[in-house]
Amino acid sequence: MVPKPSHHLDNTADNCHYPYSCRSVQSTVAGRSSNYSAVNKSELTAMVRRAVERMRSSLGSGHNIAFALLSAQETGNYTLRPDEASILSPHASQTKKERFARGRTAAHLALQQLGIEKSPPILRGQEGEPLWPIGVAGSITHCGLWTIVVVAKGPKHFSLGVDLESYCKINHIDISGLVCCDKELDWVTAGNDFRKRLASIFSAKEAAYKALYPVCNRYIDFKEVELSPLSPEKGFRGQFCTSISDQLTPGYSFQIQCRWLKDLIFSYVVHAAE
């Protein structure tokens, strides 16, 4: 297994090993979750639905795709199954427990929409990745109040990555040096919307990581992939700078789609196996 670089953003346990700057980002998020995002559930749902329709068309016919979106403000029965509950550290904070339970609840709701009524517990792999039922690909993201899960199944072998970020997260902390390659830094600093551009690079790379981790089973550093903007507010073309696996070699490229809603950015990647 490839050793984790020191700045691995490990959120797989309660004792996160974020680098100083990223840990600050995360605590900023935790501290501000009620402060940002004037988005309401119906508009966020509409935006995610459009993105999911786009994913459906890139998967092609014969594939079924579904999503679930839950808010921390809703009251619901977010009970973890015993095997899922045992994933969390007994010392996990209440906020972390609730967020994790919301994610697993959303996962089961989304799987039901795929026709999987009695979904098995969604366990966690060694790098924090959710372990989906055989034949299903999916991805989970939490941001502030929101949790979104997208799942899909079909004849092709593919993986999915989704990520929701708010640029209010990076209001006070500049993580550009950690996240961006030189060309990306040029782009991020070129306009008058530094935070928005940085949030979009950050979100796009996290969505890419979630989609590509199942392909290579190894940590991918932020600077091992370089993004070029496709067109304003549409997303990026990602290109590998280093060799990650047999398939993910230098020059290997893929697309990341991004959608903005007020302060939120939703990034997604559908990766079909070759």
Ligand SMILES: CC(C)(COP(=O)(O)OP(=O)(O)OC[C@H]1O[C@@H](n2cnc3c(N)ncnc32)[C@H](O)[C@@H]1OP(=O)(O)O)[C@@H](O)C(=O)NCCC(=O)NCCS
């Ligand atoms: C894993 C990571 C992407 C999660 O992103 P985040 O913004 O911190 O948190 P999100 O809420 O959006 O996503 C959390 C979910 O990611 C999923 N996840 C975690 N590790 C994963 C992995 N290796 N592969 C796929 N999904 C993963 C989990 O489902 C988790 O939710 P859960 O704990 O409720 O199951 C991030 O913490 C990280 O480690 N990033 C560094 C690697 C990276 O992004 N490299 C870029 C290369 S292009």
